[in-house]
Amino acid sequence: MRPEFERPSALGAILTPGIPILPPGMERHPVPGGGSRTVRIEAGDEITVVDREGLQVCEIVLFTADGRAEPAMFGAPDAGVPTGLQAIFSSDEETAASLRRTLEREGLNLGTARCARVFGDASRPGDSESFVASAAGLLIVAAPGGPMAVDEQATPTEIVLYVRRANPAAGKRKVMPTAPLADPLADLNILPGFAKAYEVRAGQFIQILDVQGRECSDFQALDMRALEKGRISDIDPTTTRSLMGAAYPGPGTHSKYFSLEQKPLVEVVQDTVGRHDTFGLACYARYYEDMGYPGHVNCTDNINREMEAYGLAPRAGWPAANFFYNTAIDHENALIADEPWSRPGDYVLLRALTDLVCISTACPSDIDAANGWNPTDIQVRVYDEKESFKRAKGFRMTADADLKMTKETGFQGSFARHTRDFVEYNGYWLPRQITGLGAIEEYWACRRAAAVMDLSPLRKYEVTGPDAEKLLQLCVTRDMKKLSVGQVVYTAVTYEHGGMIDDGTVFRLGENNFRWIGGSDLSGIWMREQAEKLGLEAWVRSSTDQLHNIAVQGPKSRDILKEVIWTPPTQPSIEELGWFRFTVARIGAFDGISVVVSRTGFTGELGYEIFCHPRDAKAVFDAVWKAGEPHGMKPLGLDALNILRIEAGLVFAGLEFCDQTNPFEAGIGFTVPLKSKEDDFIGRAAIEERKAHPVRALVGLDLEGGLVPSHGDCVRVGRAQVGEITSAVRSPILGKAIALARLDVTHAAIGTELEVGQLDGQQKRIPAKVVRFPHFDPTKERVKGNYASA
The missing domain is CATH 3.30.1360.120 (Probable tRNA modification gtpase trme; domain 1)
Structure with missing residues (x-):
C-alpha cells in the first residue's frame, strides 16, 4: 500500500501509474527487507517511514555533524542500541557494503549510536510513522531481519522512506539524475535538442540514463583506431540484428552491437527498461520537413556538428541505437511508434569492447509520442574498466512497483559449472540449456533417470495470522478447510469475473500458517489487498528471496534423495512422503542444513522440490549432485522443462x-x-x-x-x-x-x-x-x- 500523498501521475484523464507523482520537495527511498538505506537530511526535513507488508521492524538512526546519533534529534523515543542495523552492518547483505563505506567515509561509529524503533508485532501493511529532523545529518533507515528458516515464516520485508524537504534548493532542477553506479570518470548532462561526443577506452562502461522518463537518446559508437586511419566503423543496426537474432541486443547471451565488418563494438551489461527502437536511424531533418516543420532541430544534425571535430562528413541520417524509443512493426508490416516505456532513472549500461568515439543525444522531438510530447534531458556517465557490474535486466512486480535488477538464484553458481547459457526469467537468471547436453538429452535424463533444475523464481508468500485460513478460503478455488498440516494442494487464484490471476500451491505449515507458491507476484499482492479490504487478521508477506528451490525429478529421484534427506520421527521420510505432501528435513543428518522437501514438480514424473535459504543453496546442490550423479542425474534447463x-x-x-x-x-x-x-x-x-x-x-x-x-x-x-x-x-x-x-x-x-x-x-x-x-x-x-x- 502507498501513502495518500503518493499518487499515479495523469495527463488529463489518462493515468500513468509507472510515473507516480510526489508532492513538491518529496523524495522516495525504498529500503530492502533485511537491508538499509542512507540519506542526507537537513534541519526541518520531514521523515516518513512506511511498512509495506506489515510486521516489519524499522530502526532509524540520525548521525549529526558532531557524530552523535540520538533519536531526540528527530523527536522520537530512544529505543536503545540499533541491534538490527548492527547485524546488517556486519553481514554480507547486499546493502551492507555500501553502509560500511558510507560510515567509514563520514568517520561515524555505529557502536555509539542510539535508534528509534517502530512497527513490528502487529503492524499492518501501509502503517506509517512521521518525524521532523531538528538537525542536519546522515539518516539511516533499516528493515532488520536475518535469514529465514525454511520451516518458519519470519521473512524480512520492505520499508519505504519518504523525505519531504523543508527547503528545496532554489533553482534546483525539477528532477535530479539517480546516484551513479560507481565513481564516474565522466558525468555529462545533455539537454533536449543537443548531442555530445565523448571518448571511451576498451573495457570502460557507459551508462545512458533517462533522467525524467519517456525520453529517447540516440547512441552511436565509432572504432577509434579505424577513425584514426580515415575509416568509419560504427554500429550497424542490420548487422547487429542479423548476428544477434533479435531486434536489439540485451543483457545475457545476445548482448553485442556490431559494425558492418561484424566487429563487436559495445555490449549491453544492464538494461532497466528493455524496450528500444528496432530500426536504426536517429531523427533527421526530412522527417520534420515532411511533417510540416522545416528547420526543426534534429538528432542527425546535432551528431553531424559533434562529429566535425573528428573530420567526418555530414550525413542526411545517422544510424544509431535509439535507446528508449518505442517502435515496432505491426501485422500489416507498418512501422508504428508510441511513447517510450522508460521511467525516471531508467538506464542502459554498456561496456566498450574497443577504444571508441561515442555520441549521445537527447531527442528534441516535441511533435509526436517519441518523447511523450515533452523532451527532457539525458545523463551519460563513464565508469572505469576496473568496476564490476553484474549482467541484469530491470524487473517490476507491477506497473507501479520499484525497479529491481535481475538476480542470481542461490543455485546459479552451481548450474554455472555446467553451462553459460542463462536467460532472464521472472527477475532471475536461469539456465536455458546445458552445455554439452542440450534439451533432448536433458529431457531423456528426466524420463529415464533423474534431472535437477532451478525453480527459485517461483514466488513465495507467507500467509499467517488468525484469519489466514479464512483469507485463503476466499482467494483460492480449493477448500482450505480440508488441507492438513504437512499437505500441499494445487489451486487457482481468480478475479471476480473468473479470470485467473495465477496458479500455484498452498503448503499448510500450521493451524494459522500457510505458504503460497505461485508464478507471479500479482497473486500475493492480490491476497494482501483482500486482507486489508476486509479487515482480516492475516498477513501476506513475500519470502521469495528467503526460499530458493531446486526440483529433483525422474524415476530415480526417490532413490537419490533417500541418500541425502534426513527426517526426525515426527516427519515423513522420503520413502514415506506421499504425493502432494511435504516434510521438514535436514541434509545428511540431524545437524545438517534445514530444508523443506515437497513431493511436487512440473514434469509429470515422480519428483520432489527442495527449499532452502539461498546461503545454503550451494551445499544443498552439492549433496544432491554427489548422490545423483551415480544414478545418471543431469542438470536440466528451461527448454527441456518446457517439453x-x-x-x-x-x-x-x-x-x-x-x-x-x-x-x-x-x-x-x-x-x-x-x-x-x-x-x-x-x-x-x-x-x-x-x-x-x-x-x-x-x-x-x-x-x-x-x-x-x-x-x-x-x-x-x-x-x-x-x-x-x-x-x-x-x-x-x-x-x-x-x-x-x-x-x-x-x-x-x-x-x-x-x-x-x-x-x-x-x-x-x-x-x-x-x-x-x-x-x-x-x-x-x-x-x-x-x-x-x-
Missing part, C-alpha cells in the same frame, strides 16, 4: 491461461470443487456460470507432418477460426508433434479433425486431431511412482 510440462499437460501462465481465462477454460477445472466446497470464493459465481454454459475448452492435439506450431497460431475448420494454439512441441518419447489448444466447445470433442494455420492462417495448414491430454501418461502413474523405470 516435459507440455507432454504432461501442465499449464503455464501467459500461454494456457491469463486474466481472461477461467480455470475450466485453462484445463484445470479439477482445482474448482464447486460441489464439495460450500464456502464462497472470489470469482465463484462467474465460474459457475461459465461451467454451466462453456464457450471454450483446452484440448490436446496430435499434429501431422512434423512441423511444430507457435503459441497463438490459429486453429481452423475450413476457413473459420475456432481456436488457437497455446503450447506446442515435438515429443521425443511419442515421436510426433503435439500441442495444447484452446478451442470453441463446438469443435473440442475427441477425434475432431482440424487444421492449424500458419503464415496468414490460410496459406499453410497443418492437419491436427483432438486427442485426450495429457498426451503422455494420462493416468499419472509415473508421477505417482507406480511404474518401472523407462
Whole structure:
C-alpha cells in the first residue's frame, strides 16, 4: 500500500501509474527487507517511514555533524542500541557494503549510536510513522531481519522512506539524475535538442540514463583506431540484428552491437527498461520537413556538428541505437511508434569492447509520442574498466512497483559449472540449456533417470495470522478447510469475473500458517489487498528471496534423495512422503542444513522440490549432485522443462491461461470443487456460470507432418477460426508433434479433425486431431511412482 500523498501521475484523464507523482520537495527511498538505506537530511526535513507488508521492524538512526546519533534529534523515543542495523552492518547483505563505506567515509561509529524503533508485532501493511529532523545529518533507515528458516515464516520485508524537504534548493532542477553506479570518470548532462561526443577506452562502461522518463537518446559508437586511419566503423543496426537474432541486443547471451565488418563494438551489461527502437536511424531533418516543420532541430544534425571535430562528413541520417524509443512493426508490416516505456532513472549500461568515439543525444522531438510530447534531458556517465557490474535486466512486480535488477538464484553458481547459457526469467537468471547436453538429452535424463533444475523464481508468500485460513478460503478455488498440516494442494487464484490471476500451491505449515507458491507476484499482492479490504487478521508477506528451490525429478529421484534427506520421527521420510505432501528435513543428518522437501514438480514424473535459504543453496546442490550423479542425474534447463510440462499437460501462465481465462477454460477445472466446497470464493459465481454454459475448452492435439506450431497460431475448420494454439512441441518419447489448444466447445470433442494455420492462417495448414491430454501418461502413474523405470 502507498501513502495518500503518493499518487499515479495523469495527463488529463489518462493515468500513468509507472510515473507516480510526489508532492513538491518529496523524495522516495525504498529500503530492502533485511537491508538499509542512507540519506542526507537537513534541519526541518520531514521523515516518513512506511511498512509495506506489515510486521516489519524499522530502526532509524540520525548521525549529526558532531557524530552523535540520538533519536531526540528527530523527536522520537530512544529505543536503545540499533541491534538490527548492527547485524546488517556486519553481514554480507547486499546493502551492507555500501553502509560500511558510507560510515567509514563520514568517520561515524555505529557502536555509539542510539535508534528509534517502530512497527513490528502487529503492524499492518501501509502503517506509517512521521518525524521532523531538528538537525542536519546522515539518516539511516533499516528493515532488520536475518535469514529465514525454511520451516518458519519470519521473512524480512520492505520499508519505504519518504523525505519531504523543508527547503528545496532554489533553482534546483525539477528532477535530479539517480546516484551513479560507481565513481564516474565522466558525468555529462545533455539537454533536449543537443548531442555530445565523448571518448571511451576498451573495457570502460557507459551508462545512458533517462533522467525524467519517456525520453529517447540516440547512441552511436565509432572504432577509434579505424577513425584514426580515415575509416568509419560504427554500429550497424542490420548487422547487429542479423548476428544477434533479435531486434536489439540485451543483457545475457545476445548482448553485442556490431559494425558492418561484424566487429563487436559495445555490449549491453544492464538494461532497466528493455524496450528500444528496432530500426536504426536517429531523427533527421526530412522527417520534420515532411511533417510540416522545416528547420526543426534534429538528432542527425546535432551528431553531424559533434562529429566535425573528428573530420567526418555530414550525413542526411545517422544510424544509431535509439535507446528508449518505442517502435515496432505491426501485422500489416507498418512501422508504428508510441511513447517510450522508460521511467525516471531508467538506464542502459554498456561496456566498450574497443577504444571508441561515442555520441549521445537527447531527442528534441516535441511533435509526436517519441518523447511523450515533452523532451527532457539525458545523463551519460563513464565508469572505469576496473568496476564490476553484474549482467541484469530491470524487473517490476507491477506497473507501479520499484525497479529491481535481475538476480542470481542461490543455485546459479552451481548450474554455472555446467553451462553459460542463462536467460532472464521472472527477475532471475536461469539456465536455458546445458552445455554439452542440450534439451533432448536433458529431457531423456528426466524420463529415464533423474534431472535437477532451478525453480527459485517461483514466488513465495507467507500467509499467517488468525484469519489466514479464512483469507485463503476466499482467494483460492480449493477448500482450505480440508488441507492438513504437512499437505500441499494445487489451486487457482481468480478475479471476480473468473479470470485467473495465477496458479500455484498452498503448503499448510500450521493451524494459522500457510505458504503460497505461485508464478507471479500479482497473486500475493492480490491476497494482501483482500486482507486489508476486509479487515482480516492475516498477513501476506513475500519470502521469495528467503526460499530458493531446486526440483529433483525422474524415476530415480526417490532413490537419490533417500541418500541425502534426513527426517526426525515426527516427519515423513522420503520413502514415506506421499504425493502432494511435504516434510521438514535436514541434509545428511540431524545437524545438517534445514530444508523443506515437497513431493511436487512440473514434469509429470515422480519428483520432489527442495527449499532452502539461498546461503545454503550451494551445499544443498552439492549433496544432491554427489548422490545423483551415480544414478545418471543431469542438470536440466528451461527448454527441456518446457517439453516435459507440455507432454504432461501442465499449464503455464501467459500461454494456457491469463486474466481472461477461467480455470475450466485453462484445463484445470479439477482445482474448482464447486460441489464439495460450500464456502464462497472470489470469482465463484462467474465460474459457475461459465461451467454451466462453456464457450471454450483446452484440448490436446496430435499434429501431422512434423512441423511444430507457435503459441497463438490459429486453429481452423475450413476457413473459420475456432481456436488457437497455446503450447506446442515435438515429443521425443511419442515421436510426433503435439500441442495444447484452446478451442470453441463446438469443435473440442475427441477425434475432431482440424487444421492449424500458419503464415496468414490460410496459406499453410497443418492437419491436427483432438486427442485426450495429457498426451503422455494420462493416468499419472509415473508421477505417482507406480511404474518401472523407462
